[in-house]
Amino acid sequence: MQNFIFHSPTKIIFGKDTENLAGAEVKNWGGTKVLIVYGGVSAIKSGLINRVIESVKEAGLEYALWSGVKPNPLFSDVKKAIAFAKEEKVDFVLAVGGGSVMDTAKAISVGVVDDGDLWEIFMRKRQPVGSLHVGAVVTLPASGSEMSSSCVVTRDEDLVKRGFFSEENRMQFAITNPELTYTLPPYHTACGIVDIMMHTLDRYFSPDEYSDLSDGFAEALLRTTVKNGYIVMDDPENYDARAELMWAGTLSHNDITGVGRNWDFGPHQFEHELSGLYDVAHGAGLAAIWGAWARYVCEADPLRFARYGVNVFGLEFDYSNPLNTAYAAIDATEDFFKAIDMPITMSELLGFEVSDEDIEIMAEKCTNQQTRTIGTFMVLDKQDIIEVYRMAR
Numbered sequence: 584m585q586n587f588i589f590h591s592p593t594k595i596i597f598g599k600d601t602e603n604l605a606g607a608e609v610k611n612w613g614g615t616k617v618l619i620v621y622g623g624v625s626a627i628k629s630g631l632i633n634r635v636i637e638s639v640k641e642a643g644l645e646y647a648l649w650s651g652v653k654p655n656p657l658f659s660d661v662k663k664a665i666a667f668a669k670e671e672k673v674d675f676v677l678a679v680g681g682g683s684v685m686d687t688a689k690a691i692s693v694g695v696v697d698d699g700d701l702w703e704i705f706m707r708k709r710q711p712v713g714s715l716h717v718g719a720v721v722t723l724p725a726s727g728s729e730m731s732s733s734c735v736v737t738r739d740e741d742l743v744k745r746g747f748f749s750e751e752n753r754m755q756f757a758i759t760n761p762e763l764t765y766t767l768p769p770y771h772t773a774c775g776i777v778d779i780m781m782h783t784l785d786r787y788f789s790p791d792e793y794s795d796l797s798d799g800f801a802e803a804l805l806r807t808t809v810k811n812g813y814i815v816m817d818d819p820e821n822y823d824a825r826a827e828l829m830w831a832g833t834l835s836h837n838d839i840t841g842v843g844r845n846w847d848f849g850p851h852q853f854e855h856e857l858s859g860l861y862d863v864a865h866g867a868g869l870a871a872i873w874g875a876w877a878r879y880v881c882e883a884d885p886l887r888f889a890r891y892g893v894n895v896f897g898l899e900f901d902y903s904n905p906l907n908t909a910y911a912a913i914d915a916t917e918d919f920f921k922a923i924d925m926p927i928t929m930s931e932l933l934g935f936e937v938s939d940e941d942i943e944i945m946a947e948k949c950t951n952q953q954t955r956t957i958g959t960f961m962v963l964d965k966q967d968i969i970e971v972y973r974m975a976r
């Protein structure tokens with residue numbers, strides 16, 4: 584087991600009607616004027632925004648609204664939101680939405696305090712100098728942003744999508760009411776299921792040999808997500824299944840499933856190039872690339888893949904040839920993605936075949952112009968990355 588620091592300070596308020604506590608919770612954290620950040624239509628249509636505004640008023644707080652956050656948020660929009668937040672002199676940022684809204688709120692909270700070049704932070708050249716307090720009412724179990732230290736944004740000019748990790752990105756609180764996810768279309772429900780699995784798998788598939796407890800957490804989280812994923816796809820208003828996914832989503836990215844391991848996160852980096860370039864949903868992009876990545880790296884440690892197949896999908900271990908079990912685990916994962924209508928190739932994702940030119944562009948960007956490699960399970964350079972994209976075509 585590797586040395587680690589585990590710090591997961593976000594207060595989680597889980598369950599029915601908890602969005603009505605948003606205002607009081609902002610007040611608890613010392614907020615006096617809150618910027619409420621939300622997306623396109625879903626939170627207005629469901630009446631959620633009105634309920635949140637009511638709770639803010641009841642707590643005696645002032646507020647301003649920033650709406651229209653798009654999926655895969657753009658850096659230019661984030662900068663406009665920061666200018667607005669400064670003008671309004673808010674002292675708390677409250678996200679009401681999924682990962683795109685939460686990440687926009689995090690970026691605003693950093694940008695209001697940090698007058699330097701923010702993109703340097705996204706490119707991990709420096710850390711932020713501070714941030715406003717930030718909280719969330721989560722409407723989509725997927726990104727795990729409510730408890731992660733990460734914030735992901737796409738720069739408009741070159742469509743480079745990057746995330747930075749910082750303690751400044753930790754939310755003070757997150758409200759997670761599974762009922763708010765009933766309105767999710769099946770596609771976004773499925774994208775969320777894949778993303779929850781991937782935060783776990785990107786920690787699980789890493790080179791360390793011994794981490795019993797983390798592996799056990801990871802496998803339980805994966806089994807829970809697969810089982811309840813099937814249930815919600817058939818029965819979207821099943822409270823218990825939605826609740827399991829909500830909690831799994833939060834825990835999938837708060838580091839608990841990966842403590843003591845040297846995470847890989849290669850598939851996430853492959854995907855960020857896809858959603859950066861083609862503006863696709865993050866979870867669907869992950870589903871499209873994962874099988875190719877897994878087959879490319881599998882022989883670095885087939886027993887790890889076999890263990891995953893046995894403990895998550897209940898496969899039988901093939902003692903005469905463990906590699907068979909490893910490949911069967913990859914097939915089982917893709918079968919699950921297919922069962923919830925997720926793509927397993929880039930052509931299925933995009934509806935066209937990705938050109939060699941685009942693969943070259945994505946590989947070049949993924950390596951930051953050949954200045955970095957990605958992954959730890961198997962360290963991948965630009966040529967490896969090109970191969971994986973070709974396999975995923």
Ligand code: NZQ
Binds near residue numbers: 623626724726
């Ligand atoms: O804009 P509205 O109308 O609200 O619609 C949204 C959006 O179109 C809709 N939606 C959200 N909640 C809903 C709902 N529709 C009906 N009912 C609800 N309850 O869902 C669509 C997608 O929303 P989005 O926030 O983009 O999805 P997600 O939560 O998957 O977030 C994706 C973003 O998070 C980043 C991704 O890269 C992507 O940019 N990630 C952030 C991470 C982090 N900060 O830790 C980690 C992740 O790995 C990921 O990279």
Ligand code: ZN
Binds near residue numbers: 725726778781851865
């Ligand atoms: Zn993700």
